[in-house]
Amino acid sequence: MQSIGHALNSGYCEQQEHCPEHGHYSAIYTRLGDRWVGGQCPHCLEAQRERQRREDLERRREWRTRAMLRLAGIPARYQTATFDTFEAVTEQAGRVRECCRRYTETFPERLQAGTNLILSGGVGTGKTHLACAMARRVINDHQRQAHYTSVSDAVRQVRRTYDRASEQSEQKVFDWLAGVPLLVLDEVGVQTGSEHERMVLFEVFNRRYSDMRPTVVISNLGYEELTGTLGERVMDRLLEDGTALQFTWDSYRRQAG
Known part of the structure; x- marks a missing residue:
């Protein structure tokens, strides 16, 4: 130069x-x-x-x-579920969708307060779709881990730890289910009602309540039936700072048929 x-x-x-x-x-x-x-x-x-x-x-x-989505346990059918792909067939369905959307948008506050959400209603009304959309948005938008599991799968996870060849302990499984920032628990009320299932549910709900961890509960049962299944103590804790949304419209599957 x-x-x-x-x-x-x-x-x-x-x-x-x-x-x-x-x-x-x-x-x-x-x-x-x-x-x-x-x-x-x-x-x-x-x-x-x-x-x-x-x-x-x-x-x-x-x-x-990507790492959190791999741990989210979202079923293959709902891997791409979003609020926009949820078909609001009635005004009530639209209001429920917006409640779920607002819950997700304000998740940091829900996490701090331990706010639970119960999605209950008939089969095929889109409960799991909305719950999985919520889990995906919590991961994508807020970078917090969410995990979907059914009650039967949660119980099986615990039972597997009783095998001598298991690499996980019962404590480790409960720590994960109780500690994940958002737990989506599906098929509540479908379980057989065994003492072991009740123990697993009580342990998970009790620890999440104590640690103020929000839980989304999905059930085909109505409020009274769900109370009878979970017990008044658990229901009171779920709704202490929570909301119950009713899916009262007809099944999408029935309409498609």
């Missing part, structure tokens, strides 16, 4: 340059072997660093989101 070739033998040079975007600036050059390097606009460099930082953050967010 002839404009600075006469500079110093010290290997350092400063001269005025012009950036098309930011105007005049003092360019700093450093000699590297037989070449002069540097001279970039400092504002452009800062913008480049900021873009790189945002891209790195976005890559880490995407990686974390």
